[in-house]
Amino acid sequence: MTAPDITPPAAAPRWREINWAGLAESYALVAALVVLFCIFAMLLPTTFFTWANVSTMLGSQAVLVFLTLALIIPLTTGDFDLSVAAILTISAMTIAVLNARMGVALPVAILAALCVGAIAGAANAFFILYFRIPSLIVTLGMGTFINGLTLWMSNSATIGGIDFALVMAVVGTRFLGIPLAFYYAILMAAAIWYVFGFTAMGRRLLFVGRGREVARLSGIQVDRVRFASLMASAMIAALAGVLYAGTIGAADPNSGNTFLLPAFAAAFLGATAITPGRFNPVGSVVAVYFIVIGITGLTMLGIQSFVQNLFYGGALVSAVALSQLVRKREEQQVG
Amino acid sequence: MMTSAKDPFADLKDGLPRRKPGEAPALLARKVSKIFGTTKVLDDVSLAVMPGEVHGLLGANGSGKSTFIKTLAGLHDPEPGAELIMYGEAAPLPMPAGGARRRGISFVHQNLALMPSLTVLENMLLNDLAVTQQWNIRWGKARRQVAEIFERFDIHIDPMTLVSDLPQADRALIAICRAFEEVRVTAGEGRGLLILDEPTPFLPKSGVDQLFTLVRAVVAGGASVIFVAHDIDEIREITDRATILRDGRLAGTVVSAEADHERFIELIVGERVTMFQTARGQAPDRPVTASVRKLSADVARDVTFDIREGEVLGLTGLIGSGFDRVPEAIFGALPGSEGSVEIGGKSLAVEAITPARAMAQSIAYLPADRLGKAGVGSLSIAENMALPVMGEFRSLLGMNWPKINAHVSDLGRKYDIRPNRPAQALSSLSGGNAQKVLMAKWLQTAPRLLMLDEPTQGVDVGARQKLFHAIDEASRKGTAVLVASTDAEQLAQICHRVLVFSKGRIVSELTGAAITKDSISEETLRAHAPATDQTQEVA
Numbered sequence: 001m002t003a004p005d006i007t008p009p010a011a012a013p014r015w016r017e018i019n020w021a022g023l024a025e026s027y028a029l030v031a032a033l034v035v036l037f038c039i040f041a042m043l044l045p046t047t048f049f050t051w052a053n054v055s056t057m058l059g060s061q062a063v064l065v066f067l068t069l070a071l072i073i074p075l076t077t078g079d080f081d082l083s084v085a086a087i088l089t090i091s092a093m094t095i096a097v098l099n100a101r102m103g104v105a106l107p108v109a110i111l112a113a114l115c116v117g118a119i120a121g122a123a124n125a126f127f128i129l130y131f132r133i134p135s136l137i138v139t140l141g142m143g144t145f146i147n148g149l150t151l152w153m154s155n156s157a158t159i160g161g162i163d164f165a166l167v168m169a170v171v172g173t174r175f176l177g178i179p180l181a182f183y184y185a186i187l188m189a190a191a192i193w194y195v196f197g198f199t200a201m202g203r204r205l206l207f208v209g210r211g212r213e214v215a216r217l218s219g220i221q222v223d224r225v226r227f228a229s230l231m232a233s234a235m236i237a238a239l240a241g242v243l244y245a246g247t248i249g250a251a252d253p254n255s256g257n258t259f260l261l262p263a264f265a266a267a268f269l270g271a272t273a274i275t276p277g278r279f280n281p282v283g284s285v286v287a288v289y290f291i292v293i294g295i296t297g298l299t300m301l302g303i304q305s306f307v308q309n310l311f312y313g314g315a316l317v318s319a320v321a322l323s324q325l326v327r328k329r330e331e332q333q334v335g
Numbered sequence: 336m337m338t339s340a341k342d343p344f345a346d347l348k349d350g351l352p353r354r355k356p357g358e359a360p361a362l363l364a365r366k367v368s369k370i371f372g373t374t375k376v377l378d379d380v381s382l383a384v385m386p387g388e389v390h391g392l393l394g395a396n397g398s399g400k401s402t403f404i405k406t407l408a409g410l411h412d413p414e415p416g417a418e419l420i421m422y423g424e425a426a427p428l429p430m431p432a433g434g435a436r437r438r439g440i441s442f443v444h445q446n447l448a449l450m451p452s453l454t455v456l457e458n459m460l461l462n463d464l465a466v467t468q469q470w471n472i473r474w475g476k477a478r479r480q481v482a483e484i485f486e487r488f489d490i491h492i493d494p495m496t497l498v499s500d501l502p503q504a505d506r507a508l509i510a511i512c513r514a515f516e517e518v519r520v521t522a523g524e525g526r527g528l529l530i531l532d533e534p535t536p537f538l539p540k541s542g543v544d545q546l547f548t549l550v551r552a553v554v555a556g557g558a559s560v561i562f563v564a565h566d567i568d569e570i571r572e573i574t575d576r577a578t579i580l581r582d583g584r585l586a587g588t589v590v591s592a593e594a595d596h597e598r599f600i601e602l603i604v605g606e607r608v609t610m611f612q613t614a615r616g617q618a619p620d621r622p623v624t625a626s627v628r629k630l631s632a633d634v635a636r637d638v639t640f641d642i643r644e645g646e647v648l649g650l651t652g653l654i655g656s657g658f659d660r661v662p663e664a665i666f667g668a669l670p671g672s673e674g675s676v677e678i679g680g681k682s683l684a685v686e687a688i689t690p691a692r693a694m695a696q697s698i699a700y701l702p703a704d705r706l707g708k709a710g711v712g713s714l715s716i717a718e719n720m721a722l723p724v725m726g727e728f729r730s731l732l733g734m735n736w737p738k739i740n741a742h743v744s745d746l747g748r749k750y751d752i753r754p755n756r757p758a759q760a761l762s763s764l765s766g767g768n769a770q771k772v773l774m775a776k777w778l779q780t781a782p783r784l785l786m787l788d789e790p791t792q793g794v795d796v797g798a799r800q801k802l803f804h805a806i807d808e809a810s811r812k813g814t815a816v817l818v819a820s821t822d823a824e825q826l827a828q829i830c831h832r833v834l835v836f837s838k839g840r841i842v843s844e845l846t847g848a849a850i851t852k853d854s855i856s857e858e859t860l861r862a863h864a865p866a867t868d869q870t871q872e873v874a
Contacts (some may be wrong), residue, residue, distance in 0.1 A: 203722065210714055
């Protein structure tokens with residue numbers, strides 16, 4: 001979400017109103033992404049800086065973009081959803097089991113996967129809102145529970161042979177040389193950007209997250225908004241599962257879970273950019289690709305795979321530290 | 336008007352109630368003044384508390400009581416010239432951090448500072464745990480100690496129960512015991528000062544009695560107590576002497592047993608000067624906007640009243656008398672409320688009202704907790720203000736932000752919000768300006784009934800007038816305004832009619848010219864008068 005234009009139409013000349021420090025803060029992550037890209041391009045002109053690599057990065061990480069977008073919705077309303085990665089995995093596995101193993105038609109399998117996501121979201125919301133259990137606990141438990149289901153339905157094995165039409169629709173077909181998956185991610189980001197910035201619903205999400213009492217006393221039906229946000233996050237995570245199944249043409253019961261930390265890292269890192277201090281879809285997309293460039297580049301330099309964990313974990317903690325700094329500074333302005 | 340007291344201790348030198356000749360006061364504060372901006376909130380206040388004395392501290396809202404207490408706590412720095420002498424020994428002012436504690440002064444505030452989810456024992460240990468050098472806790476020993484303390488004061492509470500399982504009265508006893516232990520340890524046996532800052536408003540009569548028994552036991556050992564309260568009967572019952580503040584100045588110090596109820600009211604309210612009349616007389620005889628019937632909410636009981644179009648109706652009473660629960664309940668924000676509200680030809684059962692339904696009937700409610708309930712500090716002025724009217728700015732392309740900003744900017748000009756920058760975070764504004772934003776948030780909806788809870792708390796004089804003006808304008812346009820406040824001066828300035836609450840019920844009604852700051856204060860205090868007679872009879 002780019003900052004909606006909220007400079008007052010006052011008499012003062014526009015250029016005086018530009019807040020250069022704020023601007024620098026908003027675009028620092030974008031600049032960092034460009035710099036990082038240039039460094040790897042110079043170090044690895046024949047491997048990293050090739051169209052094949054760039055388009056692969058853009059296409060294959062669409063799944064992570066989806067998952068990050070799924071996360072920022074409940075994060076905006078003040079809830080954690082630690083079950084998104086498990087929902088992604090069970091969604092992909094549902095398609096694999098139904099389509100590859102049982103021969104159900106692909107559209108039906110996809111629909112079933114989305115239904116699984118909806119059920120998981122509803123279950124999360126039920127425990128969080130009805131029993132008033134902290135979302136962190138509910139979704140942590142739900143994620144593990146769902147993971148158990150995934151292992152059960154797959155017999156802990158990777159299931160291949162998903163209808164190739166899905167692969168074609170996700171990464172097999174390219175537009176302007178980039179797999180379609182990338183465009184799906186951008187479309188989803190645009191949709192959320194619109195909802196966050198330009199609908200009353202978006203404001204309600206924000207108020208529910210920032211001040212539940214204020215929201216309640218302003219007539220917002222807080223529980224309904226939280227329910228919707230938990231459902232949305234589960235559904236988008238299920239969609240991410242569909243993309244994941246299409247990206248690798250198969251489903252395995254474990255690899256999807258490794259997306260959880262990078263998604264959190266990207267969500268919090270993204271909240272330091274574009275509209276600093278708020279979870280926002282554009283920042284999230286930038287953050288995902290910042291992390292992806294870093295990891296791809298380092299891996300190509302021959303650095304071992306543990307570097308992924310260093311990068312993801314480091315990015316998450318430093319992102320939260322950064323956003324905390326932003327908040328502090330805002331507080332200091334209170335004067 | 337009272338002139339600034341000469342040397343109040345010139346005549347008290349002999350008047351101080353000494354237990355033995357030559358005894359120095361436990362606390363002697365002299366010439367304490369405090370200026371906030373241009374307002375002198377404390378003006379040359381002096382106070383002496385003798386060892387073993389319970390000393391009352393009274394005054395209306397804004398009289399400087401809490402500023403004085405906070406100065407002793409080291410939260411405010413007094414103006415130069417103030418002196419503080421404890422047991423004949425000069426103490427530094429301003430009080431350094433932790434200084435009050437080291438000198439044996441301990442505070443119990445109304446919120447008691449107990450952790451409800453922990454046990455009584457853990458709560459009793461809380462202060463020790465914060466400073467102890469010892470790394471292990473000997474639970475057995477600690478438990479025996481606490482049991483011993485409770486036994487000494489004849490308190491029957493199991494140290495292992497959770498505080499959340501105890502009634503309010505028991506919690507107050509625990510907080511006082513804890514503070515007294517702290518004083519006993521730091522000041523030594525038979526010394527020290529306990530400051531109880533309005534511990535009673537939420538207690539039932541039996542709880543107050545228990546608390547008083549404990550206070551008597553504490554002073555019997557030689558320690559002193561400053562007891563801050565609104566309730567004159569309680570002050571007369573428990574204190575030896577009482578000091579009354581009015582408008583930041585010392586109105587007088589009396590021997591509690593010798594002063595009657597009327598004398599106290601006189602000292603609190605001041606001499607009967609005809610005040611500048613700001614009340615606007617009777618409300619125009621217009622149709623009834625809302626009829627509240629048999630509303631019960633929290634402590635409020637059977638509240639019934641009508642409010643007319645364009646009427647500004649004040650609700651007041653002592654803290655804890657339940658008047659402030661009424662707007663909350665009417666807005667459907669207080670679960671467990673009962674009764675009915677008739678508005679716009681519809682009768683709504685209070686238990687079925689939700690904020691959204693209330694808003695659908697064009698009711699607006701501005702809570703007192705500005706950045707906790709009324710607005711979100713980390714969001715912008717525009718976002719906060721536009722919340723209730725977002726629907727009107729929907730276009731085919733979604734929210735029209737330029738239009739919203741223009742609208743918010745216009746409102747900012749209209750209500751004189753400074754600075755008028757819609758993108759700025761609400762928390763960056765002063766209290767008064769934040770309140771203007773939140774008032775504008777609701778006034779733009781042109782509500783049929785506008786309910787305000789303490790609309791000018793922490794608001795400077797200038798902003799106050801702007802807010803009054805806004806209320807006035809809304810009422811002229813036909814909005815019925817319900818103002819819940821303990822600020823008598825404010826009510827006198829803006830209300831057509833004032834309902835005074837005591838113990839949850841409406842006990843009197845002031846109308847038109849009868850509404851003055853004094854009459855409101857007097858009614859509020861007098862509301863408790865019948866209790867006096869009883870205690871006198873008992874005593």
